[in-house]
Amino acid sequence: MFKIYFNLKSFDLICLNHTETYLLSLFSFFNLDQPKQKIKPNKLQKITVLRSPHIDKKSREQFQILSHKKTLVLSIFDQNLIFLLLEIIKSLKFIGVELELLIEFSTFLENETNDR
Template identity: 40%
Template sequence: MLNYKIKIKAFDGYILNLSVIKIINYISKQNIKVIGPITLPTKKKIYTILRSPHVHKKSREQFKLFIHKRFLVVYNVKKILKPIDLPSGVKLEIKKC
C-alpha cells in the first residue's frame, strides 16, 4: 500500500479549484481515501519597474503575481496513479510517503 502527498500550484485560483475537483473525482472513482483539499497560503510576488529609463525616478509601475496552492493526501493506493490531464498553468507535484 502506498501513500501520496499531492501539491497543486497555479496562478489562477479558479482554474486551480477546477483541477482539484477533477483530481478528487478521479481518485474517488477508484475507492481511495483522500484528505483535502487543504488550502495553503497564497504567495504574492511584487515586481517594480521604472517607467522612464532616464530622469523620472519616481514614476514606477508595479506588477503582482499570485501563486495559489492546494494540498491533498491520498491513502492506501494499491497501484501507481496515472497522469491526469490538467489545464495549462497548473503544476502538480506527487511525493510518496
C-alpha cells in the same frame, strides 16, 4: 501503506479549483477515501519597474504575481492501484497548474543479530 502528496500550484485560482475537482472525481471513481486537503498561504510577489530611462523617480509602474497552493494527501494500501493512478495522472495535462507528486511509504526492516 503509501501516502501520496499532490502539491498543486497555480497563478489562477479557477484553474486550480478545476484541477482539484477533477482529481477528486478521479479518486471517487476508484472508490478511494476522500483525501485530506491542506491550503497553503498565497505568495504575493511585487515588482516595481521604472517607466522612463531618464532620472524621473515618480514615473514607476508596479506589478504583482499571486500564486495559490493546495496539497491533497491520499492514503492507499494497494500498490497496483498506485501504479495505475500514477499512469493515468501522467497522461493528463492540467492547464495552468503545476503538479508535484510525493510518495511516502514505510518499509519493514528485520534486525539481524550476529551470533559470536
